[in-house]
Each structure stands twice: as structure tokens, then as C-alpha cells.
Amino acid sequence: MDRSEVYLLIDGEREYQDKLGPGRTDGSFHSIPGHLLIMDTYYRAAVDGWTRNPGNEVALDNVRKLAATCIRCMEEEGAPARRGTIDPVVSMGPLKREEVYTLIDGEREYQKQVWDDDRPEGQTPDEDKGVAEWLLFIGFCLDDAKRAAYYPESEYDCLAKVRKVAALCVACMEFHGAPSRWTKK
Numbered sequence: 001m002d003r004s005e006v007y008l009l010i011d012g013e014r015e016y017q018d019k020l021g022p023g024r025t026d027g028s029f030h031s032i033p034g035h036l037l038i039m040d041t042y043y044r045a046a047v048d049g050w051t052r053n054p055g056n057e058v059a060l061d062n063v064r065k066l067a068a069t070c071i072r073c074m075e076e077e078g079a080p081a082r083r084g085t086i087d088p089v090v091s092m093g094p095l096k097r098e099e100v101y102t103l104i105d106g107e108r109e110y111q112k113q114v115w116d117d118d119r120p121e122g123q124t125p126d127e128d129k130g131v132a133e134w135l136l137f138i139g140f141c142l143d144d145a146k147r148a149a150y151y152p153e154s155e156y157d158c159l160a161k162v163r164k165v166a167a168l169c170v171a172c173m174e175f176h177g178a179p180s181r182w183t184k185k
Contacts, residue, residue, distance in 0.1 A: 001173060001174055001175075001176075001177045001178075002174065003105070003108070003170065003174060006067075006170050006173045006174055006178070007101055007170075009064050009173065009178055009180055009181075010064065010067050010068050010071055010170075011097070012180055012181045012182055013064050013065055013067075013068035013181045014068050014071060014072060014097070015181075016181050017068060017069075017072060030072075030073075030076070032073065032077055032149055032158060032159070033149055035069060035070075035072065035073035035076075035077075035162075036073075036142075036145060036146050036149055036158075036162075038069045039066055039069050039070060039073075039142055039145075039162075039165065040142060040146070042062045042063075042065040042066035042069060043062075043066055043135075043138060043139055043142055045062040045065075046058075046059045046060075046061075046062035046063050046066060046135055046138075047059070047135055047139070049061065049062055050131060050132060050135060056131040056176060057179055059131050059135065060131065060172070060173065060176055060177065060178040060179065061178065061179050063131075063134075063135075063138070063169050063172050063173060063178060064169075064173065064178040064179070064181070066138070066165070066169055067166055067169035067170060067173070070162050070163075070165050070166035070169065071097065071100050071166060073159075073162055074095055074100045074103065074159065074162060074163065074166065075094065075095050075096070075097060075100055076094060077094075077159055078092035078093045078094065078095050078156075078159065079092075079095070079100070079103055079156065079159040079160060079162060079163040080092065080156040080159060080160050080163070081103055081106055082103075082106045082107050082110045082160075082163070092156070100166075103163050104163065104166050104167050104170055107163050107164060107166075107167035108167050108170060108171060111167060111168075111171065112126075126171065126175060127175055129175070131172065131176055134168065134171070134172035134175075134176070135172075137168055138165060138168045138169060138172065141161060141164050141165045141168060142161075142165050144161045144164075145158055145161035145162050145164075145165060148160075148161050
């Protein structure tokens with residue numbers, strides 16, 4: 001699945017999130033810790049879905065939800081650009097979705113360079129990694145984001161880690177696809 005298709009899946013999930021009624025949300029912005037709790041819920045649902053169901057569809061359904069929650073967080077709070085990838089001026093404050101996608105594109109290009117071009121011998125290429133391996137790495141980075149919410153190494157450390165989690169979710173869906181919010185059974 002190419003990245004533009006992944007972004008369309010995320011757009012569909014964000015559309016759904018924005019339409020949630022008062023039974024699920026009061027429509028207000030969440031704090032960064034609130035977003036992190038929602039991200040953690042979808043991460044745990046992805047792991048549980050992978051563990052308890054045949055195939056990857058349930059896990060990838062939740063990876064899409066996790067990615068969309070990361071996007072919503074960065075739309076509301078901003079996020080720093082990966083150094084050297086784009087103009088850092090486009091990175092903080094409320095962001096348009098296209099600006100968030102630009103940040104993710106920069107992170108994915110960094111990941112591709114580090115993981116594909118400079119991969120240590122013996123490590124699995126990204127395209128050969130299974131969903132379980134992606135989930136472990138996403139969880140590791142989400143834990144970093146949660147720690148950074150309270151013990152930041154820099155002013156925007158937590159949001160930089162949210163950007164990384166979003167990019168990992170996008171990578172997972174690029175290699176494994178994901179069901180659409182609107183075409184589920």
C-alpha cells in the first residue's frame with residue numbers, strides 16, 4: 001500500500017473521530033496526556049487483536065486508529081520536525097493535516113535512510129517484518145512518548161516521539177495494509 005493510500009485510511013478515521021458524539025467525547029481538545037492514554041488504548045487493542053485473532057486485520061484496524069490519534073494530537077499540539085528533513089517553522093502550534101503529513105514524511109524518510117541504507121548486517125528489512133515486530137517497535141516508542149510527557153529531554157520531546165509513533169504506524173500500514181473505517185464488516 002503506498003503512503004497516499006495509508007493517508008486516505010487515516011483521513012477516514014479522523015473523519016470518524018471528528019464526528020463522535022457526546023456519548024464518546026465532549027468534542028473538546030484533549031491534553032497531550034489524554035491523547036497518550038487514547039494511543040495506549042489502541043496500541044493495547046492492536047496487540048490483543050493480533051494475539052487473539054487469526055491474521056492481522058484486527059491488529060491493523062487498531063494501528064489505523066492509533067495512527068489517527070497521533071495525527072489528531074499533532075494537529076492540536078504541533079510537533080517538531082525531524083532535524084534536517086523540512087523547514088522547522090512548519091512544526092509547532094495547531095497544524096493542518098497536510099502539515100502533519102509533511103512531518104511524518106520527513107520522519108519516514110529518516111527511517112528509510114537509517115533502516116534501509118544503514119541497516120546492520122543480519123537485521124530484517126522493513127518489508128519483511130511481520131505485524132508483530134512492528135507492534136513491538138510501536139509500543140517501545142509509545143512508552144518513550146509517555147515517559148517524555150513527564151521527563152522530557154527537550155521542550156517538545158514528547159511530541160517528537162508521537163511523530164515517530166505515527167510514522168511507525170504509517171510504515172506498518174505501508175507494508176501490511178489496514179482495513180478502512182468505512183468498509184469494515
